[in-house]
Amino acid sequence: METGKAIAFLLASGQGLLLSLALVVKGLRQERSNLFLGLILYVLALELLNAWGMQVRYHSSPASIPFWNLQSYLLLPPSVWFLAQLTTTPGYAFRQKDWLFYLPAVVEVLVRSGWSFYRRSTGAPLPSLLDNSGWFLVTELLPIFGTAIALWFYGRKLVFFHRSLKEHAFRLSFSLFVRLYSLFCFLLLTTVIWAAGVLLEWPVFAGLEIVLTLFLFAFGYIGYANPVFFTLPVLPDVKSSEKVEFHHYDDTKQLERLQTLFRQDALYTQSKLTVEDVAKRLQLPPRYVSYLINTRCAANFTHFVNGFRVEAVIRKLNDPAEHHKTLLALALEAGFNSKSTFNQVFKHHTGQAPSHFLLVKK
Known part of the structure; x- marks a missing residue:
């Protein structure tokens, strides 16, 4: 013993x-x-x-x-x-x-x-x-x-x-x-x-x-x-002037519209998507869309969009009907505009490189 x-x-x-x-x-x-x-x-x-x-x-x-x-x-x-x-x-x-x-x-x-x-x-x-x-x-x-x-x-x-x-x-x-x-x-x-x-x-x-x-x-x-495992999501410091400026909007209702736009309409697949593009679809001021994402989703616009893109790639990797496609093809379909950007973002969100993720999955 x-x-x-x-x-x-x-x-x-x-x-x-x-x-x-x-x-x-x-x-x-x-x-x-x-x-x-x-x-x-x-x-x-x-x-x-x-x-x-x-x-x-x-x-x-x-x-x-x-x-x-x-x-x-x-x-x-x-x-x-x-x-x-x-x-x-x-x-x-x-x-x-x-x-x-x-x-x-x-x-x-x-x-x-x-x-x-x-x-x-x-x-x-x-x-x-x-x-x-x-x-x-x-x-x-x-x-x-x-x-x-x-x-x-x-x-x-x-x-x-x-x-x-x-x-x-x-x-x-x-x-x-x-x-x-x-x-x-x-x-x-x-x-x-x-x-x-x-x-x-x-x-x-x-x-x-x-x-x-x-x-x-x-x-x-x-x-x-996973170097970012113990690094917590950033909560931006929202200025009081912004809260006053957007007080007439129903944040909960607008957040639902925003999430519907991404989850059901898959707006994230649009390459080089900007906050102005999203605001135009929602018919809201761009600054309010940024405010909504910052305060309600604890993320900036880029991180918010990339989160949906990574989820889409992972979902397709688990779908047998998509197995004939390359990893780069799936990334481009999800809205990424380059392999290097996809690799960097994927590792930041999952803690693993795409190649390692595939190896573990197999």
Whole structure:
């Protein structure tokens, strides 16, 4: 039993470290939120690897590599904070000076590594750094409180976003609900177990290891395979002057007309469709159509139209009567004007490239 647990910890932690590296690299190149998801995953993967080391008594081996010195809980609070900002705040940009928030973690790793190297090279009976109350406060207790504050901020942003969706009469699908709360709930559960073990000294770390093994890497894979999964739809800031200007329109009735125009009349199949074209068909002002899509559909015009086009392509891919057509032909029929645009939009809406979607379907 103990051997099986040790193997599971080793495999899961190794898998997590590789995945965290992939997420960090992808975050540096493309979706910045993946960088911070990768850093969170890195800390928790090292926690599992440390559990493996204690399970097999690796730490006491003279030939052991002190990988545990590369772990710092101080990485968690800023990473959760920036992940929350990047996935809930439209237009938020990570600045170069924000890296200073990671300076304490770098200092901790350097001090721990130097302390360990000196003790090994000289054989001096140095005490553990954790025996120092100041060190314990900064490296063990402050990360718990910092992560809790970051999660409180993250939770407030999610609740505000959820309320905004309701105010805009936006239908909260199961997929969007999972996107809203799954990662937050996981991080909250992990932090609660962590705090119970450190602050209350409850014997809960075995449970934490199980939670990490079962759930952590699922979120990591989702974030890597679908970079926009944890990025929430943008709710535009509607100016009060626009609300006054269009107060005489019945938004609910006009929204039904708009959706009928797209769902039944398939207006989205018109290539290079503009908001003026839609407004002309509805006999409404173009600015009001934009206002309606922004406030009631939580999207801009382009995103709104492309959503119908992607749905049309997927629907035809599942229709045996359409299997004789190429993917490009289906895209052009749906209103896309180029293969590159279709590939980009399809991946943004589904999290998968069209070729990968077809492969999974088969």
